[in-house]
Every structure is written in structure tokens, then in C-alpha cells.
Amino acid sequence: MVPFLEIDFLWDCFSGEENLFNGISSDPDKLRVFRSDPFDYHSIIDALRGCSGLFYSFEPPFDQPNYDEYMADVEVRAAHNVLEACAQTETIDKVIFTSSATAVVWREDRKTMELDLDERHWSDVNFCRKFKLWHGVSKTMAEKSAWALAMDRGVNMVSINAGLLMAHDLSVKHPYLRGAAEMYEDGVFVTVDLGFLVDAHICVYEDVSSYGRYLCFNHIINTHDDAVQLARKLTPGASSSLQQSDDYGKSFIEQRINNKKLNKLMVDFEA
Template sequence: MAPAAFHYPSNTVCVMDASGKLGSSLVKKLLQRGYTVHATVQNHGDLQLSDVACENKKLKIFYADPFDYKSIIDAMRGCSGLFYTFEPPKDQPHYDEFMAEVEVRAAHNVLEACAQTETIDKVVFTSSATSIIWTDDRKSTEADFDERDWSDINFCRKFKLWYALSKTLAEKTAWALAMDRDMNMVSVNAGLLMGPDLSIKNPYLKGAAEMYEDGVFVTVDLDFLVDAHICIFEDISSYGRYLCFNHVVNRPEDAVKLASMLTPAANSLPKSLDNDMKIMQQRISNKKLNKLMVDFDRRPQVD
């Protein structure tokens, strides 16, 4: 039985998009906790949950396009909660100056559909730490970065930080719509998601050297990120934005390990990391999330 602080308004939730690493992992963990899950994917080729679907009658697969309003409504029908994470379209997998418009449109469609779905009680919106850390005065600010901060849109455009720009604009769009429609939304501002498939092409890494030097280069493990999403959904006291990470890359050995992982053929560190081998002061805080997750029970629920 869950602690009294947790609230289960209904046992059916929607995960959109379930084709990515985070989405598919969320589906599996939610099923373990006893939820009925509507898992949405954009294309038949995206389906990584076929084996799970055959074994678990509580999993329903929907083919929903974030730009097709009706398909979103169909997927969310009967659900009390939505876990939303954006997966770039197959025909535009890379972040460029046009991706922000795509991601904003998707966020707007999904949140509008939530507002029209009477059963939806809570939305957990996956955003990024990059929507918090990029500002012109980040070096002069004495306080640590936290959930109250926002990346500067003009700064992101100036330095072509397209991933940060997309995440910032999409999250701002979602928050504006949630407040206008009086929806219960919480955002998870995640650090760089670690895993064996991490590559130097990951769009989060644009500006990695500057993040390292500023003490705001944060990463998160998949299991921790999944648990954070579920904890935030289940705990009725959750609100606003939550910075989500469980490691800060601010030591020389951290930088060396990450650089080796991303560019195994390289003979040396990037110059920006090799010039100054001191430990960088951490200037970003995830105290709000850590406090919320103190009593979170990560074990599967037993029927």
C-alpha cells in the first residue's frame, strides 16, 4: 500500500511518446506499479513494447501524432494522467533553428487536448535543465540556478543553442496553456540523460564546455529520471518545476570520463577542459526534487 501522502486519482495513465528511451522505460515501470497504460507512438516502426503488450493486458498501444489532435484525444480517453515527452519527427531528427516551432506546436496540441479531456487530473511534462541555465549574466549571478530560473531566448538564438531554445519555448507554451486552462501540470527539467547510446551528436551537449566551467553541467541516470516522473505524478504535494539530475560534471576526472565516452578515438581532452584541471564549483540545485523523493517507494506495487 502506498504512503498516505500519495494519491491515485485513477489507475489509467497515458505516456506520450512511448517510443523513446524515457517513454518506453516509463511504460514498463508504470505497469510494474499496477497502472493501466495507454502508450502512444508516432509510427508502427517505433514500437519497442510489442513483447510487453503481448504479456500485459494493462498495456494499450496507440498510434498518436502530436500534430493530429484527434489521435491525441483518442489516446488520452479515460486517463487520469499524462506523461509527456517530445520525440523529434523521423523526418527531422536533428535540432536546428526550425525545431523550436515544431516542438512548440506539439506541446500546444497535447496540452490543449488535455484541457478537453475531462478525466485528466495531472500532466507531467518532460523538459530540460537547458531551459534554466542559459542566460547572459549566468557568470555574475551569485545564487545557484534552480527551478525559478529560465534560459534567455535571445541568448539561445544568438549562440545557436537550438535544443535549449526548443525546450524553453515549448515549456513556456505548456505553462501558459496550463495556467490559462487551469490544468494541474508539473515539469521535470532533466539533465543530460546518460546511457550506452550517448554520442557527441546529442543536442544537449551544445555548449558543454561552458556548462562545465560554469558548474551547471548535470546528468541523470534513466532509472532515477523514471522514478522522479512517477514520484512527481503520485505525490499530491508536487508543484511547478523540478530540476532532475543525480550527478554534476564538475571534476577533471568526470570531464575526462565523459569526453572518453563521447569521443573514444580522441587522444586528449578538449582544450577547454584541459587548460584548467581544478574542480568547478557546483552552481545548480536539485534540493526541491530530493526533498520530494525522500519517502518515495521505488518497489513495484503488489496487487
């Protein structure tokens, strides 16, 4: 297995190197850091030169931290420029495009579907716009734009549609959480731990058989107590008012989403 820091190119959109690598000791002979503007095509080309793989993820710029109706245009432009740069870089073998489960779960028919939601499904952008689910709008449009360009240019791309990342700085303001109550009620509110998400990226990158989209999560919020624990994490000051259910672990909402495709790929993966 290739050590994570030996991967040719690590992308963190809009983040400075002091934030990206804060507290990480790394060998300068194995890790190079570039400041690349996703709207500056040439700066992306410079960063990609000689690379064999790209891990792409998008975070809003510091001066516009919140998702709104305009963020989709920003994210689509960034994804388009990065994929176009990859298409022009002969050494790129594979692109791992980090998307979101919000590009899967928001559909008008999600409550009446006979089959569980999985990576074959797409969120309905018009539905998302109607209910101001801007995270879903942005992730869906950006991923579709990336797929269209990848297929047109012959770029070997795989996407990972991640659940809510349970990061230490997770807050109730995270745009993924808009519509959280509905996701919970529908049995599709999924989360992912950082370690599992990293392993999934490495596995998908290294496995030559990986293809298409992969839903990535290792927990689902589908009991009252799961919801209480998450609420306590998001709003620590309100912990005393959040009570655990008397029938802990018994009452649950049926899970209506699955990540069998990723689990099958990772069955023999060793982190």
C-alpha cells in the same frame, strides 16, 4: 505505489511501438499502445480517452533528427496540441511534462548571479538564439507554451527539467551537448541516470503535493576527470588520447545549480 506499466497513458512523441517497447514483455490487459500524431489533435484526444495521467516527452521526428532553428516551432506546436487535448479530457488528473535543464541554464547573467540556478530560473531565448543553442530555444519555448496553456485551461501540470540523460546510445551529436564546455566551466553541466529519471517521474506523479517545475539530475560534471570519462563515453575511438588528471578528484569547479526541491520531494520515495 502504482507500477509504471499500469499508468494510464505513456507518451513517446514520434516513436513507433516496435521501438518504444522493444524487448519489453508486458500484459496487454494493462498496457495499450496508440500511434498518435502530435499535430493531429483528434488522434491525441482518442489516445487520452479514459486516462487519468499523462507523461509527455518530445523527440524529433525521424526525418529531422537534429535540432535547428525550426525545431522550436515543431516542439511548441506539439506541446500546445497535447496540453489542449488534456484540457478537453475530463479524466486527466495530472500531466508530467518532461522538459530539460537547457530551459534553465542559458542566461546572460549566469556567471554573476549570487544564488545558484534552480527551477525558478528560465533560459533566455534571445541569448540561446544568439549562440545557436537550439535545444535550449526549443525546450524553453515549448515548456513556456505548455505552462501558459495549462494555467489558462486549469490543467494540473508539473514539469521535470532533466539533465543530460546518460543513455546507452548517447553520442557527441546530442543537441544538449552544444555549449557543453561553457556549462562545465559555469558549474551547471548536469546529467541524470535513467533509473533516477523514471523514479522522479513516478514520484512527482504520485505525490499530491508536487507542483511547478523540478530540476532533475543525480550527477554534475565539474571535475577534469568527470569530463574525461564523459568524453570517453561519447567518443570511444579517442579514449587513448584522453588522459586522467594527476590530482584525481581534487580539482573541481564549484557547483552553481541545485535540485533541492526534487530531493526534498523524493526523500521518502521508495522505487
